[in-house]
Amino acid sequence: MIEKLLENWLDKTTERSFQIPFSYILSGEGHTIIHITRHCGMEMGKDILTIASDRVPCAYQLKSAQNGRITLRQWRAINNQITDLVYGKIVHPSIESKKHHRSYLVTNGFLEEEVSRAIDDFNRTLESQNLPKLEVITKGDILEKAKNLQANLWPSELKDAKILLEIFLESGNSNIPKDKLALLFETILLLDYDISRSPSKAHCARAISSCALLCAIATSEFSNCDNYAAEIEAWTIFASYVLACAERWSLNERYWEKEIEIAQRIIYNALHNLYEEFTKRTHFVEGDPLSDQPFYRCRITWMIALMSIFALWRKYKNESQGEVEEGIRKFCLEKREKMWLWGEATIIQFLAFYWYYRKIDATPSPDFLLRDLIKAVIESNKSNKEGKYKANFLASPYYSAEEIIPHKLGFTNEPLEDSFEGESYTLEGLMHLFVRKNWKLEMKFLWPDISRMKFIGFKSEERWQYCLWRCKRGTYKTKIPPLTQNWGELKKVANKSKGSVIPCIFKRYPILFLLFLCVCPHRATPSSLRWLDSQLMKL
Amino acid sequence: MLPDYPKGKEKFKRFLNKLTGIEQKAYLGPFAEIPLHRIFEGPKLIRHILEREDGSKEDMSTYEASSSIRIDLENYEKLSLEDLLNKIRSSAREIAIQRNKMIYEEVEKASKKVGNVIDFKDKPFSAELFLKALEKILISFDLKGNPILPTIVAGKKAYKKINEVLPELDRNPQIKSKFEELINKKRMEWNDREASRKLVG
Numbered sequence: 001m002i003e004k005l006l007e008n009w010l011d012k013t014t015e016r017s018f019q020i021p022f023s024y025i026l027s028g029e030g031h032t033i034i035h036i037t038r039h040c041g042m043e044m045g046k047d048i049l050t051i052a053s054d055r056v057p058c059a060y061q062l063k064s065a066q067n068g069r070i071t072l073r074q075w076r077a078i079n080n081q082i083t084d085l086v087y088g089k090i091v092h093p094s095i096e097s098k099k100h101h102r103s104y105l106v107t108n109g110f111l112e113e114e115v116s117r118a119i120d121d122f123n124r125t126l127e128s129q130n131l132p133k134l135e136v137i138t139k140g141d142i143l144e145k146a147k148n149l150q151a152n153l154w155p156s157e158l159k160d161a162k163i164l165l166e167i168f169l170e171s172g173n174s175n176i177p178k179d180k181l182a183l184l185f186e187t188i189l190l191l192d193y194d195i196s197r198s199p200s201k202a203h204c205a206r207a208i209s210s211c212a213l214l215c216a217i218a219t220s221e222f223s224n225c226d227n228y229a230a231e232i233e234a235w236t237i238f239a240s241y242v243l244a245c246a247e248r249w250s251l252n253e254r255y256w257e258k259e260i261e262i263a264q265r266i267i268y269n270a271l272h273n274l275y276e277e278f279t280k281r282t283h284f285v286e287g288d289p290l291s292d293q294p295f296y297r298c299r300i301t302w303m304i305a306l307m308s309i310f311a312l313w314r315k316y317k318n319e320s321q322g323e324v325e326e327g328i329r330k331f332c333l334e335k336r337e338k339m340w341l342w343g344e345a346t347i348i349q350f351l352a353f354y355w356y357y358r359k360i361d362a363t364p365s366p367d368f369l370l371r372d373l374i375k376a377v378i379e380s381n382k383s384n385k386e387g388k389y390k391a392n393f394l395a396s397p398y399y400s401a402e403e404i405i406p407h408k409l410g411f412t413n414e415p416l417e418d419s420f421e422g423e424s425y426t427l428e429g430l431m432h433l434f435v436r437k438n439w440k441l442e443m444k445f446l447w448p449d450i451s452r453m454k455f456i457g458f459k460s461e462e463r464w465q466y467c468l469w470r471c472k473r474g475t476y477k478t479k480i481p482p483l484t485q486n487w488g489e490l491k492k493v494a495n496k497s498k499g500s501v502i503p504c505i506f507k508r509y510p511i512l513f514l515l516f517l518c519v520c521p522h523r524a525t526p527s528s529l530r531w532l533d534s535q536l537m538k539l
Numbered sequence: 540m541l542p543d544y545p546k547g548k549e550k551f552k553r554f555l556n557k558l559t560g561i562e563q564k565a566y567l568g569p570f571a572e573i574p575l576h577r578i579f580e581g582p583k584l585i586r587h588i589l590e591r592e593d594g595s596k597e598d599m600s601t602y603e604a605s606s607s608i609r610i611d612l613e614n615y616e617k618l619s620l621e622d623l624l625n626k627i628r629s630s631a632r633e634i635a636i637q638r639n640k641m642i643y644e645e646v647e648k649a650s651k652k653v654g655n656v657i658d659f660k661d662k663p664f665s666a667e668l669f670l671k672a673l674e675k676i677l678i679s680f681d682l683k684g685n686p687i688l689p690t691i692v693a694g695k696k697a698y699k700k701i702n703e704v705l706p707e708l709d710r711n712p713q714i715k716s717k718f719e720e721l722i723n724k725k726r727m728e729w730n731d732r733e734a735s736r737k738l739v740g
Contacts, residue, residue, distance in 0.1 A: 174545045229542035277541065283612040286541045290555065290608065291548040293623045296615065302542050338616060402547035409620065411554035 015062045017223035021216035028209040057101040065109020072114040106137040167218040172225030182469030185241040205255040228270040244467035247503040271310040297340035305349035308356035343395040345521040347426040355536045370434040383422040397521035428455040429529035435494035455479040499531025510535040562631030604637040606630040666707040678725040
């Protein structure tokens with residue numbers, strides 16, 4: 001079944017969606033991935049750049065085959081790109097080798113006979129010029145490489161195979177099914193293993209590479225639809241699960257670092273692509289405008305969060321500030337009035353904007369955003385003495401937009417069997433961030449209402465489990481704040497930033513961690529928010 | 540593409556369809572009781588033929604009732620949920636008005652064809668004239684033999700007059716007797732028709 005799925009995926013895939021799994025295949029073969037193209041306007045003839053295990057640079061041009069074959073016509077159409085691929089010198093700071101690179105044409109189909117002949121002729125010319133010949137990797141080769149990547153680690157049980165198929169067949173313009181993806185990763189990355197029989201490090205490493213390939217294939221339809229937000233979520237979940245695996249089995253970074261690097265690259269490219277897309281749009285409606293209205297501000301809020309993260313990441317990478325920064329700044333500041341707090345899941349999205357806002361605005365405005373969020377949470381969820389149903393409740397961060405908005409706006413008949421009255425998952429964390437800014441007087445006014453709320457949280461039994469979408473074991477805590485709170489003591493707690501709940505491995509990647517909290521907003525605990533705040537303030 | 544929420548939007552679309560139906564019913568008035576039948580084939584029907592029990596055939600006309608909703612994408616942010624719902628309501632009203640007009644036209648056409656038209660000329664509406672009109676139409680009866688009388692659709696002025704006249708069917712002994720005679724006659728016609736539903740030979 002898995003082989004059939006691989007074949008089916010290869011037949012349907014586009015260049016953009018098969019470059020990611022192909023990158024993981026190369027990584028699994030010992031290549032170091034240097035560059036993966038965003039498929040933007042600049043076509044340089046090289047989609048993937050790597051350094052092979054023998055230290056020779058390699059350049060790959062990916063081409064999807066129409067009707068399963070590269071025809072002579074198609075070959076002629078890409079001739080310029082092939083010339084660029086072979087002759088164009090690789091200029092990249094990571095590549096120092098004076099050796100001429102190896103060139104590969106990669107296709108998800110096969111070559112027509114005439115094309116094979118044309119390539120042979122081309123290679124003879126290259127030989128006469130003492131250049132390495134153009135190698136071709138076809139569908140059969142890719143399938144073989146995928147199988148060699150220990151694809152036998154993939155789900156063989158019917159239940160898991162069913163989940164994989166469900167994700168693979170999901171419509172590419174929908175939201176990523178995070179629960180299903182998480183379940184799949186848990187199986188492949190051996191996170192449901194009994195600790196008394198821990199797997200070998202080599203086995204874990206193969207599982208990680210295999211999982212990456214699976215993630216790429218499972219989400220290929222989302223890539224085909226240019227659903228950048230879904231790609232970001234999928235690869236963030238993948239990264240968090242790999243880090244969970246590394247933490248659990250105490251893996252040395254050589255077993256997982258490359259895969260995390262590639263995942264980060266994919267996420268970064270997706271953010272950049274999203275930025276490019278919105279700069280070209282004259283409006284932000286997606287799909288049918290008649291049914292878009294209830295979700296429009298939801299989208300704006302998520303996009304502001306993603307663009308804020310993109311800007312912070314660029315700062316973290318010391319990328320040049322310029323047109324991109326100006327574009328993000330303009331978008332975020334113009335559209336921030338349209339942000340919508342539809343549920344506690346959006347608190348972290350507002351906080352992503354807050355951390356970016358702090359970088360571009362030195363006035364107290366960013367701090368007052370925190371204050372306003374605190375007020376909004378209290379106002380929405382404070383105890384309702386009249387006992388009447390409140391439509392402006394803030395659902396817990398376990399609920400997604402598609403689950404909650406129909407209830408908030410009243411266009412569903414299904415009852416919501418949950419109550420959010422008098423409690424909050426995010427209020428304590430928000431309060432700590434605000435206290436750090438030393439707004440004592442403001443806090444004095446807020447405290448009476450804060451003291452009427454209950455702080456809710458969940459702590460996983462083991463630290464590595466923090467990275468998971470859902471935990472099987474842990475402690476659910478309800479904390480009632482004291483009626484009288486000493487300011488000094490509150491400040492002491494608010495200034496702690498050890499982030500003891502966060503796996504140490506994850507702390508190497510603060511931006512990835514912020515993305516993880518956006519994708520899994522129920523993990524935005526006070527401890528993790530305080531730690532992240534300290535890290536992002538250093539940028 | 541930008542992030543989208545297709546499952547949530549699907550729920551909202553179902554809600555909008557339901558709202559459209561409710562709004563149309565409110566404007567259709569008594570015609571809202573006319574059963575609707577969905578035709579799954581098409582979208583372009585070539586012919587729709589009605590064949591009656593007497594073997595006569597008729598080509599049914601098809602009409603389109605439609606309305607368009609204009610949404611300015613460039614200024615989408617100014618569109619509130621209430622604005623959107625008001626557009627849906629206006630559109631539903633427009634469709635209902637078109638449907639009403641079509642129904643009246645069809646009823647007029649069909650009535651004239653079979654001669655089910657009474658021209659009161661300048662005579663004021665009266666109970667006798669009402670009985671004359673009832674004479675022309677098919678009246679069904681329930682299992683207990685009670686007549687299922689028609690719904691009267693009338694304009695404001697006519698409605699007022701009809702409301703004044705109809706109680707006479709009960710109050711005026713002469714009219715009452717004529718009404719009962721008519722109903723009995725219709726009952727017999729009905730019974731005969733029902734009795735003729737048999738397989739013979």
